[in-house]
Amino acid sequence: MHLVVSNVRPWGTEPSDVVVTDGVVSAVVPAGTAAVPEGAEVVDGRGLLALPGFVNAHAHVDKSWWGQPWVSYGGEATTQGRIAHERAERDRYGIPSVASTTAVLRELLRHGTTATRTHVDVDLGVGLRGIEHVRAAAEDLGGAVEVDVVAFPQDGVVRRPGVLRLLDEAAAAGATHVGGLDPAGIDRDPVTQLDGLFEIAERRGVGVDVHLHDRGDLGAFQVELIVERTRRAGLHGKVTVSHGFALGELPAGRQEDLLDELRDAGIGWATVAPVGTAPLPWRGMRERGIPVGLGTDGIRDLWSPFGDGDLLRIALGFARLHGLRTDDDLTGAVRLATSSAAAFVGRDVHDLVVGAPGDLVLLDAENVPDALVRVPPRALVVSRGRVVARDGVVLV
Template sequence: MTSLLLADVRPWGGDPVDVAIVDGVIAEITPTGTQAAGSQAADQKVVDGRGLLALPGFVNAHAHVDKSWWGQPWVSYGGEPTTQGRIAHERAERDKYGIPSVAGATAVLREFLRHGTTATRTHVDVDLGVGLRGIANVREAAAELGDAVEVEIVAFPQDGVLRRPGVLELLDKAAAEGATSIGGLDPASIDRDPVGQLDALFEIAEGRGVGIDIHLHDRGDLGAFQYELIIERTRQAGLAGKVNVSHGFALGELAPARRTEMVYQLGAAGISWTTVAPVNSAPLPWREMRTAGVAIGLGTDGIRDLWSPYGDGDLLQVARGFARLHGLRTDEDLTYAVELATTYGAAFVHRENHGLTPGARADIVLLDAENAPDALVRAPRRELVIAGGQVVVHDGELQV
C-alpha cells in the first residue's frame, strides 16, 4: 500500500483541506490539521500544498498526440489551407519528420502532464500508409510515462474512409484490438457519400461495441444535414452516450430556431460535442446545450503538427479561449469553463468519478491562484501535479 497526504490545499478556492491518498485513489478529505493523531501510516509521505488552489486533473477530450513535431527543429507551414490541402500535405511530409513515433507521442504527453492534463481522448491516424502503427506508438508512449496520463484512443481515418479501400478494415481491426472509438471525417465533403460513410462506421460500432467520434468541419446546411444523419443513426443503433461530434462548426451558424431544435435533438439522442474553441468559429449555443444534456468537452487538437504550428498542450489556455469566444464574464460562467476542462471531461474518458472527491483517481493540480476564475484568466504555471497518486510535477518541473 502506498500512502500520501497532500496537506493544506484549497479545492476550487474553498477552505483549506488535507487530502489523503491511498494506492492512487483519494481516500479522505478533511479540514486542514484535523486528521486524528496516529491515523497516518508510518510510511505516509506528506506534501505541503502551501494553501494553493487545487483543481482536478485536466481532461483533454480531443487531441492528436501521434503526429507532433514538438521538440524537433522548426517546421515551416506549407500546403494548401483547406482540409483536403492539409491532408495531402501531411501525407507527403510526415515521414520526413518521423510521424508517427513513440518519441513524438511521449513528448506531447509530457507537455500534457506539465500543464496538469492527466487523461486524454486522442485521435490516432489509421490509414494505408501507417496501418495501426500510430496506435501502438501512443500506447507505448503512455506506458513509458507509467500511465500518468490515462489515454483513450479513437482510431481516426484522417485521409477518408470510403475513398481509401482498406481503411474500414483497419478501423474494424483497431476496434477489435481495444480502441474505445472509431472516427469519421466529413462524410459529405471528404468521402462525398455521407450515407455510405456513416452506415459503415455505425455497423462497426454496433458490431464491436465501441463509440464513434466524427470530425465535422462542413459549414452551414451541409454540416446540419450530416448532424441529422448522425442523430438518426444514433437512435436506430441505440448508441446514446457513445457518439461524439468533433468541431461541428455549423451548429453555431444555424438560424436560431433551427439551432435550438437541433440542440434538443442532439441531447435526446445522447450525442456529445468536443471543441477546441478556435478564434474564427461561431460561438456554440452552450447554454442550450447544457440544458438539453449535450455534453461538451474541450481539447487541444493538434500540438505543433503539419496542420498548424500552434499549441503547447495547456488545456487551461483552451478553456480561456472558450470563455473569450463565448463572452463569459461572471465568476459562475468562468468557473464553468474550468469545469469543462476538468470535472465535465470525465465522460469523454469513461470516468464516473473525476474530481476532488473520495473514490476518485488522485489526479490533482495545484496553482498559485485565488480561485478558478483567477486561474482561468491568468493560466499560471502548475506548481504541483499528482497523477494517479504520484507526484509528476513539482515546483513546475516534470518528475517523469
Template sequence: MTRSVVTDVRPWGAAASDLVIENGTIADIRPTGTAQPAGTTVIDGRGLLALPGLINAHAHLDKSWWGRPWVPYGGEPTTQGRIAHERAHREELGIPSPESTTALVRELLSFGTTAFRSHVDVDLGVGLTGIQLVREAVAAVDPGIGLQIVAFPQDGVLRRPGVLDLLDRAAAEGADHIGGLDPASIDRDPVGQLDALFDIADRRGVGLDIHLHDRGELGAFQYELIIERTRATGLAGRVNVSHGFALGNLTPDRQLEIVDAMAEAGVSLSTVAGVTAPRLPNTMLRAAGVPVGLGTDGIRDLWGPFGDGDVLRLAGTLAQLAGWRRDEDLLSAARIATSAAAGFVGRERHDLVVGAPADVVLLDAQNPQDAITRAPARDIVVVAGNVVRG
C-alpha cells in the same frame, strides 16, 4: 497499500483540506492538520488552489513534431489541402515519432493534463502502428495517465478502400472509439460512411467520434444523420461530434433544434475553442445538457505550427468566445476542462471527491475563476497519487 496525503489545499477554492490518497484513488478528504498514520507520504500543498487534473478531450498525440527542429508550414488552407500536405511530408519527418509523442505528452503533463482522448491516424500508409506508439509513449511518461484512443481515418473512409477493414481491426484490438471525417465533403457519401461506422461501433461495442468540419446546412444535415443513427443503434452516450462547426453558423432556431436533438439522443460535442471558427452556442449546449469536451487539437504538426498544450488557457478562451464573464460561467468553463469531461476519457468520476482518481493540480490562484482568466503556472501536478511536477 500505498498511502499519501496532500495537505493544506483548497479544493475548488473551498476551505483548506487534506486529500488522503490510497492506491491512486482519493480515499478521504479531511480538515487540514488531521493526524496521519505512520508511513504516510506527505505532499505539502502550501495553501494552493486544488483542481482536478485537466482533461484533453480532443488531441492528436501522434501527429506532432514537438521537440524537433522547426518545420515550416505549407499546404493549402483547406481540410483536403492539409490532408494532402501531411501525407506528402510525414514520412520524411518520421511521423508518427515515438520521441516527439513522448516529448509532447511530457509537456502537456507539465500543464496539468492527466487524461487524454487522442485521435490516432489509421490509414493505408501507417496502418495501426500509431495506436501502439501512442499507448507506449503515454505509459512511458507515466502509467497513471488516462488515455482513450480514437482510431481516426484522417484520409477518408469509403474513398480509401481498405480503411474500413483497418477501423474494424482497431476496434477489435482494443481501440476505445472509431472516428469518421466529414462524411459529405470528404467521402461524398454521408449515408454510406455513417452506416458503415455505426455498424462497426455497434458490432464491436466501441464509441464513435466523428470529425465534422462542414458548415451550414450541409453540416446540420450530417448532425441529423448522426443523431438518427445514435437513436437507432442504442449508442446514446457513446457518440461524439468533434468540432461541429455547423452549429456556429445556423439560425438560433435551427441551433436549438439540433442541440435539443443531441441532448435527447445522447450525442456529445468536443471543441478546440478555435478563434477563427464559427462560435458554438455554448450557453445553449449547457442549458440543454449536451456534454462538451475541450481539447488542444494538433500541436506543432503538419496541419499548423500553433498550440502550447495548456488546456486551462484554452478554457479561458472558450469562456471568452462564449461571452462568459460571470463567476458561474467561468466555473462552468473550469469544469468543462476537468470534472465535466470525465466521460470523454472513460471515467465515471474525475473530481476532488472520494473514490475518484487522485489526479490533482495545485496552483497559486484565489479560485477557479481566477485560474481560468490567468492560467497561472501549475506548481504541483499529481497523477494517480504520484507527484509528477513540483
C-alpha cells in the same frame, strides 16, 4: 499506497487535506485533520488552489513534432490541402514515432493533463502503427497520462478502400472509438461512411467520434444523420461530434431543435474553441446536460504551428470566444476542461471528491476565475496518487 496533499483549496473553497489511497481519493477533510496512514507521502499544498487533473477531450498526440526542430507551415490552408500536405511530408519528420508521442504527452502532463482522448491516424500508409506508438509512449510514462484511443481515418473512409477494415481491426485491438471525418465534405458519401462506422461500433461495442468541419446546413444535415444512427444502434452516451462548427451557425429555432435531438440521443460535443468560429450555444447545451469537452487538437504539427498542450489556455480561449465574464461562467469553462469531461475518457466521476481518481493540480491563484484569466504555472501535478510534475518539471 497513500498520498496526503495537505492545506489546499479545492475549487477555491476552504483549506482541506486530500488523501489518495491506491490511486483513488479516499478523503477530503478540513486542513490539518487528515489521518496520515503509516508510510504515507505527505505534500504541503501551501494553501494553493486545487483543481482536478485536466481532461483533454480531443488531441492528436501521434503527429506532433514538439521538442524537434522548427518546421515551417506549408501546403494549402483547407482541410483537403492539409491532409495532402501531411501525407506528403510526414515521413520526413519521422511521424508517428514513440519518441515524438512521448514528448507531447510529457508536455500535456507538465501542464496538468492526466487523461486524454486522442485521435490516432489509421490509414493505408501507417496502418495501425500510430496506435502502437501511442500505447508505447503511454507505457513509457508509467500511465501518468491515461490515454483513450480513437482510430481516426484522417484521409477519409469510403474514398480509401481498406480503411474500414483497418478501423475494424483497431476496434478489435482495443481502440475505444472509431473516428470519422466530414462524411459529406471529404468522402462525399455521408450515408455510406456513417453506416460503416456505426456498424463497426455496434458490433465491437465501441464509440464513435466524428470530426465535422462542414459548415451551415450541410454540417447540420450530417449531425442529423449521426443522431439517427446513434438511436438506431443504441449508442446513447457513446457518440461524439468533434468541432461541429455548423451548430453555432444555425438559426435559433433550428439550433434549439437540434440541441433537443442531441440531448435525447446522448451525443457529446468536443471543441477546441478556435478563433474565428461561431460560438456554440453553450448555455443551451449545459441546460440540457449535453456533454461538452475541450481539447488541444494538434500541437505543433503539419496542420498548424500553434499549441503548447495547456488545456487551461484552451479553456481561456473558450471563455473569450463565448464572451464569458461572470465568476460562475468562468468557473464553468474550467469545469469543461476538468470535472465535466469525465465521460470523454470513460470515467464516471473526475473531481476532488471521494471515489474519484486521485488526479489533482495545484496552482498559485486566488480562485478559479483568477486561475483561468492568468493561466499560472502548475506548481504540482498528481496522477493516480503519484506526484508526476513539480514547478514545470516532469518527474516521470
